[in-house]
Amino acid sequence: MSPPLRLSPKVLLTEPIKMLPSLFLPLAGVLFVGGFSPGSFFWAALGVAGSVAYAVVRWATFTYQVVGDRLELTRALVSRSVRTIPLERVRGVDVSNPPLHRLLGIAVLKIDTGAGGEDKQEGELDGVTVAEAERLKAVLLRHARAGAARRTANPETVAETAGPYGQEVSAPVRHAPAERVLFVVPRRWLAYGPLSGAYLLTPFALAAGAVGLAFQWGNELRIDGRFVVGAGEWIWDHPVVLLAALVLLVLAMPVAGGVMYAVFNWDFTLRVREGYLVAERGLLTRRSVSLERRRVRGFELVEGIAERWAGVARAWAVVTGLGDSQTRGQLLPVVPKAKALDVVGEAIGPAISRLRPHPPVARRRRLFRAVFPWLLVALCAGAAALAWSPLWWVPAVAALLLAVLGVPLGLDRYRSLGHAYDGTRLSVRSGSLRRSQAVIEERAVVGWKLTQTPFQRQARVLTVTAGVGAGSGGYSAFDVGEAQGVAFAAEVTPAWLAPFLLNEPQE
Amino acid sequence: MSDHAEEHAERASAATAVPGTGGRVPLRAPANPVSRKAVALWLFEGVFWSAVLIGGSFLLTRWIDGDRWSWLPGWALGNIWWLPALVTLATLPAAIVEPFWRYAVHRWELSGDVVYARSGWISREWAFVPVSRIQTVDKAQGWFERVLGLATVEIRTASHAGSSTIKGLDYGVAATLAEELARRAEELRDDAT
Incomplete structure (x- = not known):
């Protein structure tokens, strides 16, 4: 048993810096309202000092400790609050290094307990040394697994946990964890990133951020308000400039999107380590997510329309009790579909390609739903154009165009539908612009x-939804x-539906 | 294993080669209706909400009419008093029909350790929740339900899509059902999910 431990003192540096963005506006406000008088500087300094003191108090009052088969996170200020996480409930441990943390050699350790997806129930240690993070992760996962194996009466599950990778069930825990790299995504495949449509709006977000910053700092630098108004008027008088900027931003979309994608998915590596699938990725923040294989219940294969055209796909694991599964459950970034099926097949299980x-x-229903709303909009806008102003023809034509595009879209949506x-x-599949098969x-x-x-x-017809405690x-x-x-549900779980079927489905 | 799997899929697809020919949904109705007093509950709820809507549209109309909102076209202003009438026409009959329709649809049953519940009125829903996957069973009573001696049983699993809510049960029935479900769930607990 280890003594109660504190976070690394380096958090005294990261915590106030983390708070800076939220402090910035109030501080700037105080300075401006006070007209940069000594008094206002005093209040601003007080604010900064307060945030540092707050960080010190938080650091000094927080300890964590592994006691027997549980992890205790204790915060003792005036009152004492202890959060207890039974180690057998730990479903995954997630270590990440944001840039500042990496600079200081510390890490953020997130403990996933799968408590109904409620964030409050999860433990987070923001600011332990990298070595400590690794040690703790090993301890937590070992306990979690041992506990799970003890509880499991079913020997198959134990075999499944350790069996296929040539590991003895009774392997001594002190051994270096046997690990096997399933797949490292080659860097040239990062070029597929923009096809997924992720981060495509980056240039606009950056532009908006720049404008916002310009306003903030513009004030700071005492740029005259008249200058800003003048610049605005100048741009208004030269719409070509505005248009050019817009075109530039649009052109920058795939590039900036690709860069962001590359930063987040750099050297995506999927490993098998003891009973866990470990996905690691990222250039600046290296993020590693451990998914307990025992809790993996399947996967989801997602292809956008551009991705299908290029023959690439993304994959997510469906894991019981995994919070924030959209980012944490990712198994593969955009890779060629055949490779995705290969890797997923090895990590989880083969796909089902033959869907009914x-x-x-x-x-007919898919077509109707893809075409009719736009047709309705086009009709209304057309009527408005006849009644009021010819300007209404613009939305009318646009809606008509969308209605026409709805035909191939609806047909494709139907083609996507299937179950097996x-x-x-x-397995169920649906969607066209974002087709996903679970x-x-x-x-x-x-x-x-x-x-x-x-x-x-x-x-x-009807919609059949399988409730799954995962994903x-x-x-x-x-x-x-x-x-x-009805036959589909009865086929998957015959015992549940049999008492309620009117007539047995004819064989 | 995958060979077997494909075989299975093929066989299955052959069995349902002509989909949708089976006529109506081939499920029998669950055995138990909800309490007759549920009609009163739904009637109260429906009339209450339609009254709120009608009252709201009436106030809005009076406001618009009083201030002569200039950006509205003339024909809309001229006929503004149709608005509350239309809202009444749209909501009140629905509020009166809904409870009786619901009473005909809402049914539930517990057999074979599966809760089978049917609900809805214009749209329908059939829910199947096996007792072995139940995580919590809640018995809840709103104030009007308490007045009527009714209760709602909420059956939760790890998934919202696998959960079910049975409204409008007699309090005694709800209590017995909740008790029975909790007891059986304890016995059958299955940790696969």
Whole structure:
């Protein structure tokens, strides 16, 4: 048993700096209102000193300690609050180094307990030395696994935890963790990044940030208000400049998006370490996420429309009790689809490629939904154009164009629809602009929900949603035939539906 | 394993080669209706909310009419008093029909250690929640439910899509059901999820 430990004193540096952005505005405000008088500087200095003192108090009053089979995070100021995290509840440990932390050689350790996705329940140690982070991670994961194995009466699960990687179940814990690199994404594949559409709005965000900063610092530098107004008027008089800037920003979208993507997904590495899948990535902030394999229940394969055209895809693991699964569950960034299927197949399980199509009436519904709203907008705008001003023709034509584009979109959405069950895992797929296919183990299903709107009733289809205690919580097959949908649920979990079926589905 | 899996998928797709031909949803209705008093509950809720809407539209109309909002076209201003009438026409009949319709749809059943519940009125929903996956069972009573002696049973699993809420049960029935579910869930607890 270790004594209670404190965070690294270096957090005294990182904490106030972290607070700077939120302090900046009030400080600037105090300075301006006070007209840079000595008094206002005093108050501003007091604010800074206060934040430093706050950091010192927080550091001095916070300790953590592994006691037996639990981790205790204690904050003792006036009152004492102890958060206890049973080690057997630890589902993953996530170590990251933001740039400032990296500079100082410290790290942020996040402990994932999977407590219903409530952030409050998770533990975070912001500012332990890198060595301590590694030590603690090893301790936490070892305990978690040992606890899990002890509790598991089912020997298969134990074998599954350690079996396939040539590791003895009784491997001594002191051994260096055996690890195997599943896949390192080659750097040239970073070029696929912009296809995913991620970070594409970066140039606009940067421009907005720059304008905001210019206003803040403009005041600071005592740039005359009249100058700003003058500049605004000048731009208003030369719309070409504005247009050029806009075009430039649009052109910068793939470049800036690609750079951001590369920064976040640099050297994406997927490893198998004992019972964990470890995904590591990032250039400035190197982020590593450990997913307990025992809790992985399937995966989700996502392809945007541009990605499909290029034949690439992204993958997420579906893990029970993983909070913020959208960023933390990522298994693969954008890579060629064949490779994605290979890696996911090795890490989790093979994909199900043969999906059952949904009834043709679903195609009609997809088309209607993709075309009709825009058609309605076009009609209204057209009517407005005839009644009031020809300016309304612009939105009318735009909406009409979108309605026309809705035809291929609707057809493609229908083509995407599908569901399947292979005896142990079910799969559903939907979407066109963002097509996603989920493959989920049958044992992860915690319930079913069938829904039917009046329009669906008319078309004799319904939506079948498998409730899953992992990932997004529910995976839906849209517009399945009425009998087909019920048969699907009954096929996956026969015992649950059998008492309620009207007639057995004909074999 | 994958061979077997594909075989299975193929067989299954052959079985449902002609999808959607099975007619209506091939599920029987759950055995138990909700309490008759649930109609009163839904009626109260529906009438209350439509009254709020009608009152709101009435006030809005009076405001618009009184201040003659200039940016509204003339025909809209001239006929502004149709607004509360239309809102009444749209909400009140729905509020009166909904409870009876719901009473016909809302049913529930516990058998084979699965909770089967049907709900909705214009849209329908069938929920299947196996007792072995239940995490919590809540029995809740709003003030009007208390007046009527009704209760709501909320059955939660690890997923919102696998959870279910049964409204409008007699208090005694709800208490027995919640008790039974909690007891069985304890016995059957399955940690796979």
